[in-house]
Amino acid sequence: MTEWETVIGLEVHCELATATKLFCGCRNAFGDEPNTNVCPVCLGLPGSLPVLNRGAVELAMRLGLALGCEVRPSLFHRKNYFYPDMPKDYQISQYDQPVNVDGVVELADGARIGVERAHLEEDTGKSSHVGGGGRIHEADHSLVDYNRAGVPLVEIVSRPDLRSSEQAKAYVNELRAVLLATGASDARMEEGSMRVDANISVRPVGSSVLGTRCEVKNLNSTRSLARAVDYEARRQIELLSAGEQVLQQTRHWDEADGRTSPLRSKEEAFDYRYFPEPDLVPLSPEPAWQAAVGEALPLLPAARRRRLAAATGAGAASVAMVVERGLDDLVLAALEAGGDPGRLMVHAEHDLAGATGALDATAFAGLTSMEAGGALTATQAKAVLAELVATGGDPEAVAGALGYEALPGEVLAGAVDAAIAANPAAWDRFLAGDAKVAGFFVGQVMKATAGKADGKAVTALLRQRAAS
Amino acid sequence: MSAAVPGSTPLSAARIAAAVRRGERSAVEVVEQHLAVIAEGEPQIHAFNAVMDDQARRAAALVDQRVAAGDDPGPLAGVPLALKDNLCTRGVPTTCSSRILEGWRPPYDATVVTRLVLAGAIPVGKTNLDEFAMGSSTENSAFGPTRNPHDQGRVPGGSSGGSAAAVAAGFAPLALGSDTGGSIRQPAALCGVVGLKPTYGRVSRYGLVAFASSLDQIGPLTSTVADAAVALEVIAGHDPLDSTSVPEPAPRLVSRLDEGVDGLRIGVVTELMGEGIASDVRRRVEAAAEALGAAGAKVDDVSVPAVTYGLSSYYLIAPAEASSNLARYDGVRYGLRVDAPTTAAMNTATRTAGFGDEVKRRIMLGTYALSAGYYDAYYGKAQKVRTLIIRDFATAYESFDLLLAPVSPTTAFPFGAKADPLTMYLSDVCTIPSNLAGDPAVSVPFGAGDDGLPIGVQVLAPALAEATMLRAAIVLEDAMAREVST
Known part of the structure; x- marks a missing residue:
């Protein structure tokens, strides 16, 4: 009986958190009245021309540098295909010369997932199909909102380094953390500002050859992603085990049915007729600009985890959780103020899931010292902590007020x-x-x-x- | 050479503006006079898709008010202006002479329109063209061809045939055209007017409905070289709305017009003087070379070998870009829509009904040239040839300041004479190389052919050397005036 290995590569599209669109001055905002953030450029009116948004380039570079990418001189191409929500019937995207290449996403468990590229492109508008259950072929009519057309996106393409649905999920979560840390995107999957397509294949364990892959679209949450990966891997393994072949396809994930179905085959794939966008000039961010962006980078999640683990000696899972909650700076400051590392981490992991409110590092440190010295039980400490979060103050005074005198x-x-x-x-x-x-x-x-x-x-x- | 419309005595834009600025003539009077000429001649010539009578009268009144208030309306005060109908005009239909843009009114003005109006010019109409500027005769207009004012049985050239005819017929002293492979210069030559294609990037393309984005450039058509210089000074200069517009401010051109050509080295391009060029056209280019030599230029032959591949390279690059630029006419957002059961069927029905044959031909050609598996052999190869043309021009300009060549291989031809597309494409063999190189070139009227019809000669210059180019152009204009008067 063959043992199978799942191989996953992800393409993640993220809307950049710029004030305006990629090629015009229209507002980049979610949820506004349809077709109010539009102009001749993002509507693709005859005669209009794109002008590149410097802010979008900066955010893309910031993300690229955060992922350890090499930032390169780059070029925009036109990707040609007809679709009603794409005003020009071509998308301006980067093709063989992307701005960021060769990066890495470091997961909490230390796994390093390669990033092939992270390039800039424009988003499309959004269609909604009225009547017939919302699917285009049964709809009575369709409406298009072009507010999203021309919003800047980065497409982050991973290498096929992921091996399980759990790891795929962890990768997306980590990427989201980097996007949030850099301020490049608000990375909300539920609002569509972060969208994931998964390339999935299977192969016998030990094989170094990639199997035939399927690309799965319509993944609207990390939960969908994990379910779709598991479903698709199982489907492919069943096919191969039965002596059949996996066909290279683009497949659609149906969240309600919990299955994927074919959208189009390799033969039906679009010929995008890419060619260099003649309305834009090549993009080569000057070295000084790049350097400034690099220097202004905040501390990133992986570095934060390393720093916290070194300071507290806590395990990888606790460290990851505390960093994910954004509590590592507080823990480190409390540690500095003489707090007990073990108790600080326990509270940060279990008792501070919500806001930290009025809690400051000195009080947090004092609390854990009392606890470690036997002056407070774990249960009492939790109660004192809740009070410190709610109203602040000195932990000894709070403990006294609560009647938690140390028992002789x-x-x-x-x-x-x-x-x-x-x-x-x-x-x-x-x-x-x-x-x-x-x-x-x-x-x-x-x-x-x-x-x-x-x-x-x-x-x-x-x-x-x-x-x- | 007089215009074909009787009774019209065209005044130059410069003279009109000077009179209006001094308050000697009112802009309203100037506009009324031109509207009268249009009313009389337009039914025969069909230079316009739309005449903007009411808007023109209102704009003229505003110019007069400014003069009366002591303001200077600008260097083109009161000058009637004809705009090729692929330039966006706010609220005024912009059709590209295509059914597919039926009913579309742009919500904005092209940058060139804004600049000209700010300089006092008064748009009087939108001129006819080959559909989406694809053609050399205006026969490809969905609204019928324009007739050449010098012989109404003949084409005015194209694609800016309406603009060239409007200037030649005295409908307006100034027109704008667009030139992707010769579309300003060739009709200017065939209608006996001046037509200038600036350096690529010299004039903003914002608001010019794209045909082939890497080749398109807007320029003036006028009755005098000086007018072309005035107009170019107004429309040139960086525009933040066009990423390909050069950062330089508008060049000083008018003040340098009389610097002459003494000491300039001018090369006659041998590859463009051979087979396929009518002998009367060749003789006029030789005469132009002599005139420049007589004025002090050092004239010699020069070889620019790669220009012979210009046509084949152009007919891959331009259709490829056009196939992409014209994709947006899909019936979804504006213009024509032919309903059908599915979106894809609606797209097809709309485009089938909305585009003419030549546009469809080029869309198919371009789509093919960009297709997977053919890109390298066609589009990729064409771009390499383009690089060679740029290189060969650069080599020539190491030894020469300017180049001289024919514009059109023949004088204006009768309607229907070039029904075969390939024969028609050859009309642009002498003009296409400048578009591929991105260099400026100007067509200057320089006498007539054996049939008595106008012939233009072409002065070519390296990028951004419009000032030098116009010095030679005005020397030719003066020489021609002397030739006629003697």
């Missing part, structure tokens, strides 16, 4: 001994090695101390008593 050692020891004396049968079971009974004793002690006891300290005392 002899009081705790007395409560433990009392619990043992009151429950001899349970104590025998504990002595016999039934670790679960520890929880029972902790509960008893908590009850006796009105929740002020530290569960860990109780367990330690129980062990101590058992050993003596």
